Amino acid sequence: xxxxxxxxxxxxxxxxxxxxxxxxxxxxxxxxxxxxxxxxxxxxxxxxxxxxxxxxxxxxxxxxxxxxxxxxxxxxxxxxxxxxxxxxxxxxxxxxxxxxxxxxxxxxxxxxxxxxxxxxxxxxxxxxxxxxxxxxxxxxxxxxxxxxxxxxxxxxxxxxxxxxxxxxxxxxxxxxxxxxxxxxxxxxxxxxxxxxxxxxxxxxxxxxxxxxxxxxxxxxxxxxxxxxxxxxxxxxxxxxxxxxxxxxxxxxxxxxxxxxxxxxxxxxxxxxxxxxxxxxxxxxxxxxxxxxxxxxxxxxxxxxxxxxxxxxxxxxxxxxxxxxxxxxxxxxxxxxxxxxxxxxxxxxxxxxxxxxxxxxxxxxxxxxxxxx
Amino acid sequence: xxxxxxxxxxxxxxxxxxxxxxxxxxxxxxxxxxxxxxxxxxxxxxxxxxxxxxxxxxxxxxxxxxxxxxxxxxxxxxxxxxxxxxxxxxxxxxxxxxxxxxxxxxxxxxxxxxxxxxxxxxxxxxxxxxxxxxxxxxxxxxxxxxxxxxxxxxxxxxxxxxxxxxxxxxxxxxxxxxxxxxxxxxxxxxxxxxxxxxxxxxxxxxxxxxxxxxxxxxxxxxxxxxxxxxxxxxxxxxxxxxxxxxxxxxxxxxxxxxxxxxxxxxxxxxxxxxxxxxxxxxxxxxxxxxxxxxxxxxxxxxxxxxxxxxxxxxxxxxxxxxxxxxxxxxxxxxxxxxxxxxxxxxxxxxxxxxxxxxxxxxxxxxxxxxxx
Numbered sequence: 143x144x145x146x147x148x149x150x151x152x153x154x155x156x157x158x159x160x161x162x163x164x165x166x167x168x169x170x171x172x173x174x175x176x177x178x179x180x181x182x183x184x185x186x187x188x189x190x191x192x193x194x195x196x197x198x199x200x201x202x203x204x205x206x207x208x209x210x211x212x213x214x215x216x217x218x219x220x221x222x223x224x225x226x227x228x229x230x231x232x233x234x235x236x237x238x239x240x241x242x243x244x245x246x247x248x249x250x251x252x253x254x255x256x257x258x259x260x261x262x263x264x265x266x267x268x269x270x271x272x273x274x275x276x277x278x279x280x281x282x283x284x285x286x287x288x289x290x291x292x293x294x295x296x297x298x299x300x301x302x303x304x305x306x307x308x309x310x311x312x313x314x315x316x317x318x319x320x321x322x323x324x325x326x327x328x329x330x331x332x333x334x335x336x337x338x339x340x341x342x343x344x345x346x347x348x349x350x351x352x353x354x355x356x357x358x359x360x361x362x363x364x365x366x367x368x369x370x371x372x373x374x375x376x377x378x379x380x381x382x383x384x385x386x387x388x389x390x391x392x393x394x395x396x397x398x399x400x401x402x403x404x405x406x407x408x409x410x411x412x413x414x415x416x417x418x419x420x421x422x423x424x425x426x427x428x429x430x431x432x433x434x435x436x437x438x439x440x441x442x443x444x445x446x447x448x449x450x451x452x453x454x455x456x457x458x459x460x461x462x463x464x465x466x467x468x469x470x471x472x473x474x475x476x477x478x479x480x481x482x483x484x485x486x487x488x489x490x491x492x493x494x495x496x497x498x499x500x501x502x503x504x505x506x507x508x509x510x511x512x513x514x
Numbered sequence: 515x516x517x518x519x520x521x522x523x524x525x526x527x528x529x530x531x532x533x534x535x536x537x538x539x540x541x542x543x544x545x546x547x548x549x550x551x552x553x554x555x556x557x558x559x560x561x562x563x564x565x566x567x568x569x570x571x572x573x574x575x576x577x578x579x580x581x582x583x584x585x586x587x588x589x590x591x592x593x594x595x596x597x598x599x600x601x602x603x604x605x606x607x608x609x610x611x612x613x614x615x616x617x618x619x620x621x622x623x624x625x626x627x628x629x630x631x632x633x634x635x636x637x638x639x640x641x642x643x644x645x646x647x648x649x650x651x652x653x654x655x656x657x658x659x660x661x662x663x664x665x666x667x668x669x670x671x672x673x674x675x676x677x678x679x680x681x682x683x684x685x686x687x688x689x690x691x692x693x694x695x696x697x698x699x700x701x702x703x704x705x706x707x708x709x710x711x712x713x714x715x716x717x718x719x720x721x722x723x724x725x726x727x728x729x730x731x732x733x734x735x736x737x738x739x740x741x742x743x744x745x746x747x748x749x750x751x752x753x754x755x756x757x758x759x760x761x762x763x764x765x766x767x768x769x770x771x772x773x774x775x776x777x778x779x780x781x782x783x784x785x786x787x788x789x790x791x792x793x794x795x796x797x798x799x800x801x802x803x804x805x806x807x808x809x810x811x812x813x814x815x816x817x818x819x820x821x822x823x824x825x826x827x828x829x830x831x832x833x834x835x836x837x838x839x840x841x842x843x844x845x846x847x848x849x850x851x852x853x854x855x856x857x858x859x860x861x862x863x864x865x866x867x868x869x870x871x872x873x874x875x876x877x878x879x880x881x882x883x884x885x886x
Contacts, residue, residue, distance in 0.1 A: 182833060186840035188821070211808065211833040219811055219829060227825050417840075436583065439591055449560070453599050457591060461554060461583040468558035468789075471840055 145352035147284055147325035149384040149405060153494045157377050157403035160493035163198070163384055165231040165283040166323045167223065170198030171490055172384070173400045175391060175482045176233060176408040181206045182216075182226050185413045186472040187479065189228040195448065195480040196487065199283070200228050201408050204276050205237030205244070209259050209266070213279040221281030232282035233408075236273045236315075238289040238329075239357070239388070250290065252307065270314035278321045285319070286355065287312040289329040294362045301333040302341070309345035316349055327353040327386060330375055334367055339375050347380060354379050355386035356404075360395070369398055376403045393422060393485055393509055397502040400489050412478035417471050419463035422481040424505075425512035430474065435460040448480035449473070517724035519656055519697035521756040521777060525866045529749050529775035532865035535570070535756055537603040537655040538695045539595065542570030543862055544756070545772045547763060547854045548605060548780040553578045554588075554598050557785045558844040559851065561600040567820065567852040568859065571655070572600050573780050576648050577609030577616070581631050581638070585651040593653030604654035605780075608645045608687075610661040610701075611729070611760070622662065624679065642686035650693045657691070658727065659684040661701040666734045673705040674713070681717035688721055699725040699758060702747055706739055711747050719752060726751050727758035728776075732767070741770055748775045765794060765857055765881055769874040772861050784850035789843045791835035794853040796877075797884035802846065807832040820852035821845070 149172065151161040161172050176199040177184045177192060184192060184200065192200060202222050207213055219225040222232055241248060245257035254269030270288045277285035289308045292301055312328050319326045328346040332338035346354060356375050359368045372387065376399075379385050384406060387399045391409025399407055412422065419430045423443045428435070438456035446452075450459070450473040462470030485505075492501035521544065523533040533544050548571040549556045549564060556564060556572065564572060574594050579585055591597040594604055613620060617629035626641030642660045649657035661680045664673055684700050691698045700718040704710035718726060728747050731740045744759065748771075751757050756778060759771045763781025771779055784794065791802045795815045800807070810828035818824075822831070822845040834842030857877075864873035 181837050181839060182830070183839050183841040186844065188825075188841065188845075190821075210837060211829065215809060215829065218809065219827060225827070225830055227830075437587055437590065449562075453560075455591060455597070457583065457587065458554070458597055458599075465553050465582060467553060467555050468840065468843055469555040469560065472558065472844065473560075 145325055146323050147352055147384070149353075149382070151381065153496075155493045155496050155498040156401065158401050158489075158493045158498040159403055159405060160490045161405065163231070163405065165199070167229065167231045167283050170231060171487075172405040173489060174198045174406060174486045175396060176201050176406055177413070177479050178203070178408050178410045179226065179228070180410065181210065182222065184475075184479070185417065186475045187413075189226065191476055192228065192479070193230070195476060196483040197230065197479070199231040199233050199406065202226075202232060202234045202280060202282060203237060203240065204234050204273060204280065205240035207234075207280060208237060208276050209261055213276040217279035217281070221279075223281065231284075233284040234277050234280050234282040234286065235388070236277065236286040236288045237268060238273075238286075239291045241268055242291045242293070252310075254288070255290070270311040271318040274315045274318040274326070278319070278324065281321070281324065283324060284353065285324055285326050287315040287326060287328050287351075289331055289357055291331070291358050291361065292333060296333060298335055298338065301331070301335055301338050305331045305338055305342040306345065309342065309349065312346055312351070313349050316351065325352040327351055327355050327384075329355045329357040329388070330379075331358045333358060334363060334371050336371070336374050339371060340378075343375055343378055353384040353386060355388050357388045359387070360389040365395065369402065372399060372402050372404075379403075391482060393482060394506050396482060396485060397489060397506060400486075400493075401498065401502060412482050413475045416474035416478045419470070419474070421459070421474050422478050424508060426509055430456065430460045430463040442477055443481065446477060446481060446484065448477050450477040450480075517697055518695050519724055519756070521725075521754070523753065525868075527865045527868045527870040528773065530773050530861075530865045530870040531775055531777060532862045533777065535603070535777065537571070539601065539603045539655050542603060543859075544777040545861060546570045546778060546858045547768060548573050548778055549785070549851050550575075550780050550782045551598065551600070552782065553582065554594065556847075556851070557789065558840075558847045559785075561598065563848055564600065564851070565602070567848060568855040569602065569851070571603040571605050571778065574598075574604060574606045574652060574654060575609060575612065576606050576645060576652065577612035579606075579652060580609060580648050581633055585648040589651035589653070593651075595653065603656075605656040606649050606652050606654040606658065607760075608649065608658040608660045609640060610645075610658075611663045613640055614663045614665070624682075626660070627662070642683040643690040646687045646690040646698070650691070650696065653693070653696065655696060656725065657696055657698050659687040659698060659700050659723075661703060661729055663703070663730050663733065664705060668705060670707055670710065673703070673707055673710050677703045677710055677714040678717065681714065681721070684718055684723070685721050688723065697724040699723055699727050699756075701727045701729040701760070702751075703730045705730060706735060706743050708743070708746050711743060712750075715747055715750055725756040725758060727760050729760045731759070732761040737767070741774065744771060744774050744776075751775075763854060765854060766878050768854060768857060769861060769878060772858075772865075773870065773874060784854050785847045788846035788850045791842070791846070793831070793846050794850050796880060798881055802828065802832045802835040814849055815853065818849060818853060818856065820849050822849040
């Protein structure tokens with residue numbers, strides 16, 4: 143059976159790849175940033191905004207949607223596409239990361255993980271089978287296996303045991319998975335230990351899934367260590383399948399993981415920054431609360447074509463942000479998401495032109511030194 | 515000199531009127547609700563949203579914009595139209611109401627009123643001349659005179675003195691007003707005293723301004739008393755000039771003031787309700803947090819054509835509202851504003867058809883008894 147989701151690599155430049163991700167809800171270009179709609183909405187933005195911003199795949203989170211409003215309700219509503227109004231490709235995270243990062247109490251067994259809901263403290267248990275079923279209810283194009291994301295500083299022994307359990311869970315997810323219009327991706331763990339990353343990769347790839355993610359990074363380690371670890375994993379993943387790096391959304395990090403051969407990545411950062419008044423520009427990240435923007439009648443980013451940059455001045459946005467006006471969150475979120483999506487578009491062009499390394503180095507240089 | 519803003523009454527039915535308000539930024543149909551962008555944005559909505567909702571005139575508030583970001587900055591930005599991106603007609607309130615309702619300390623003299631800023635406690639003084647100048651800087655199509663809105667329960671004596679001062683201030687505003695592309699409207703005060711309302715009306719109309727507002731109502735008195743007082747004032751205003759009732763935005767109140775001959779009215783209610791999860795429908799106001807909407811896959815209002823009603827279910831909106839998602843505030847705000855604007859459109863049709871009283875009574879009956 144042909145996998146419902148697959149990648150077509152059209153160009154490679156060093157490790158960086160440019161291609162097409164085919165899904166039941168359409169084909170999108172890679173590498174690409176995926177905006178995160180944790181609870182079924184990318185904060186402040188409509189599907190129309192996301193389309194205008196150039197979004198390809200939009201994420202939802204199984205942990206949150208399972209607890210609120212309930213994956214059964216989303217299924218009744220016709221799935222997450224129908225419920226949220228986003229008609230393009232979607233991906234749901236399994237909720238593994240949230241179980242381990244949000245829950246104050248949890249109990250991990252071979253069978254699964256019991257945890258207290260972050261909403262009301264009620265007890266729930268996620269098993270590979272339940273999470274697979276929940277994601278089939280959500281009906282995204284891509285579902286993720288249930289994984290454990292070990293705590294920061296966990297030992298080699300802990301990680302070894304954990305990654306083996308995660309691999310066994312991945313096999314159970316695959317066995318439980320029935321939807322032919324949905325792809326189930328595996329997740330490589332192993333912390334910062336090269337031998338364990340290798341083992342996790344081999345075990346996960348051995349299960350034979352239509353795509354693979356690298357998890358457990360960008361969770362507190364330094365950027366150098368993250369990239370070093372990723373560089374031992376990403377290029378070893380099967381080249382004919384999509385590669386997803388979980389949790390990166392800052393412009394520099396995006397360019398770095400693309401350089402290591404990643405096709406897809408997600409993060410709440412662009413929208414979260416916006417809600418704190420921070421905007422992304424080619425000349426660096428700026429804080430709109432800074433006094434120098436109070437009378438700045440220029441646009442946020444001269445080269446950006448989003449509604450925010452073409453319709454409003456920095457002075458107006460700075461005013462909205464200072465006054466905590468809802469419209470400020472919305473307009474800056476729209477810009478930041480548009481910005482990282484446009485950056486990915488440029489990156490694809492650089493890969494296709496065979497000049498990714500020089501282009502990305504120059505982009506990062508300007509971003510980090512311009513001091514907007 | 516021809517006034518830059520004027521009304522053309524096309525139909526009258528009882529006291530209710532239907533017509534056209536001509537302004538430098540376009541002609542809009544009356545009677546109409548004016549969405550309020552207190553600080554330069556109608557909370558959560560863009561000018562594009564407001565156009566889609568059918569908005570005619572949009573309000574800004576001089577008190578807030580004077581203090582933040584400063585009317586000098588708005589002037590530098592080319593005025594409130596250019597600053598906010600709303601290209602249709604605008605009206606700015608003088609800030610009189612806010613000085614008297616928000617300030618913890620204030621000192622009223624014949625010259626003006628000193629007050630402590632609600633933002634930082636700094637001391638400011640509003641005089642008729644300053645407020646006129648500030649509104650010329652903002653550059654709305656309609657500016658309002660500086661008025662005093664006396665405290666609830668103020669005596670006949672207090673109101674008498676106050677309305678006379680407000681009339682003297684109105685004359686000073688007119689003398690200070692220079693912009694030929696902006697109309698200055700007067701404000702009738704007088705509390706709940708019929709004799710004082712009459713006196714205020716005579717004094718204000720005596721100044722000869724291009725439009726008149728009724729102020730100091732909808733500030734805590736019962737709806738019956740409000741309507742009774744308005745009924746003694748509105749029909750006595752010059753029929754050839756626009757009549758503006760300050761501060762009403764609930765559907766029933768809107769229909770009632772239209773029935774008394776009002777052409778324009780404003781209120782933050784539709785957007786404020788939305789931020790509390792309350793939506794307006796033909797079958798009454800509903801609270802989306804109510805359990806019965808959790809699994810309701812129908813649209814908010816079957817007959818409404820807004821993006822919210824055509825794109826999302828009650829269940830999805832209820833989920834967003836419960837989770838305090840920004841998108842919930844935005845989508846329900848868009849609906850509520852669209853709803854009251856559509857109600858005004860229907861009201862205009864009823865006036866033109868000569869059946870306003872029966873139509874509005876039936877509408878109110880359904881709204882108040884359907885129990886959506």
